Amino acid sequence: MSIQISAQHVKQLRSQTGAGMMDCKKALQLNQGNMQLAMETLRKKGLASADKKSNRIAVEGVIESYIHLGSRIGVLVELNCETDFVARRSEFHRLAKDIAMQIAACPSVKYVSLDHIDQDTYSNEMRIESEKEDLKNKSEEIKNKIIIGRVNKSLKEISLMDQVFIKNQDLSIDELIKRHIALLGENIKIRRFQKFALGEGLEKKTSDFSVEVKEVINKME
Incomplete structure (x- = not known):
């Protein structure tokens, strides 16, 4: 027999996950009212559902x-x-x-x-990382792992x-x-x-007031 879940708990879970009311209630019942476990259940369900829909036009x-x-x-x-x-x-x-x-x-x-x-951006990042000084004394295997790890980190940014x-x-x-x-x-x-x-993309024009004053004085002389 499923436990009774209050409307307040259902509403709280919905606000934290964005899932539907019935899905929240079922998740809470399935996990005996445990909010954290219910959130994990909804997250797994949501990710699985999203993955199935990700190729639709x-x-x-x-x-x-x-x-x-x-x-x-x-x-x-x-x-x-x-x-x-x-x-x-x-x-x-x-x-x-x-x-x-x-x-x-x-x-x-x-x-x-x-x-x-694009491939050019990826290749450029690989080149930059491979030329760094701290990799010179590393073996090729370790060097490649470090380069790929650093490039992936940079690209994610x-x-x-x-x-x-x-x-x-x-x-x-x-x-x-x-x-x-x-x-x-x-x-x-x-x-x-x-x-x-x-x-x-525009070059901001800057002016030197002292130079302008000198130019005016020179013209007056």
Whole structure:
């Protein structure tokens, strides 16, 4: 016989996981009311469900924007789902806004995921790491392991999906997406994004006031 689970516990679990009410109740019953174990059950279920949906075509969605305080940094991101129905859901729009905010908060991020990183970037990172002084006296086997480990670490720093979610340090962006796939029942993909920084790419003109004063004086003489 299953134990009775209070609505308050179900609501608490739902707020922490984003899973449906019935799924939360079942997970709590399965784990005798243990919140931590119930969260693990939902996470495993959600990841499995998300993995199954990850290859489905997602062509609907939204283009979301985020302008940081002071209007000096801006982001546009395209977030895709499978149907217009999900694209209109408030949860989907909050996710898009959170992702845009995440991009603005991560100046080093350049790619959606590791799969989006081009071969030239990968090869350049391998070359840089292989030429470092501290590897000269290492054997080839150990040297290669260190290089690959360092390159993977460096590439993850520029991959959006590998970033820690700024609103929940226990989640990566990849896990955040998968939770919403489980919650909304559709595949969700970050297709592309663009960051804008005020004045980026422009050479700022600086002037030396003392030089300007001297030039004026010289003209007067």
